[in-house]
Amino acid sequence: MSYIFSATDNAFYPLSMRQQYIDAGTWPVNGIQVGDDIFNEFTGPAPAGKIRGVLNEMPAWVDLPPPAPRQLTDQAEQNRLALKNEADIEIAWRQDAVDAGIATEEETAALSEWKTYRVLLMRVDVSKAPDIVWPMPPDVQAS
Numbered sequence: 001m002s003y004i005f006s007a008t009d010n011a012f013y014p015l016s017m018r019q020q021y022i023d024a025g026t027w028p029v030n031g032i033q034v035g036d037d038i039f040n041e042f043t044g045p046a047p048a049g050k051i052r053g054v055l056n057e058m059p060a061w062v063d064l065p066p067p068a069p070r071q072l073t074d075q076a077e078q079n080r081l082a083l084k085n086e087a088d089i090e091i092a093w094r095q096d097a098v099d100a101g102i103a104t105e106e107e108t109a110a111l112s113e114w115k116t117y118r119v120l121l122m123r124v125d126v127s128k129a130p131d132i133v134w135p136m137p138p139d140v141q142a143s
Contacts, residue, residue: 003039004031007057012039032057069129076129080121087118087137113138 004013006028013021013028021027042052042059053062067075094111097103103111120135 001036001039003034003036004028005034005038005059006031007054010052010054010059012043030057034058072129073126076124076126076132079134080124080126083121083134083137084118087114087121090114090137091118110138 002015004015004018005011006013008030009028011028012034013031015033018027038059042061046052047061049064050061051064053060055062091111091114094103094107094114097107098111114137117135117137124132124134126132
């Protein structure tokens with residue numbers, strides 16, 4: 001089967017469906033006929049760090065664009081929430097031990113360290129992503 005590649009649309013159109021595309025008014029005016037080898041290469045998985053783009057009117061693997069500032073901020077916020085969740089888990093059982101009056105000295109000290117870490121974590125300005133210095137969590141002690 002042959003295909004038409006439209007550089008404008010960055011899309012492939014099967015020649016066998018040409019009439020349906022024409023009837024729908026969506027047949028590309030600038031298409032170039034390509035074979036199955038080109039179609040298969042550029043509709044399969046992209047190499048790491050690449051995306052299908054156009055080079056000299058033909059499909060090509062091009063570098064992924066860098067993330068937008070909003071994407072970086074969103075990723076940093078997701079990271080912060082995941083780290084906070086871990087801290088919450090570490091704090092919860094130690095706080096239970098303190099509340100029950102059965103905490104060891106090590107558990108009580110670690111509780112204070114985890115609470116400090118959680119506060120520092122929540123103070124991170126995610127709008128500065130990717131230039132964030134994340135606080136380091138305390139060493140996790142065995143229960």
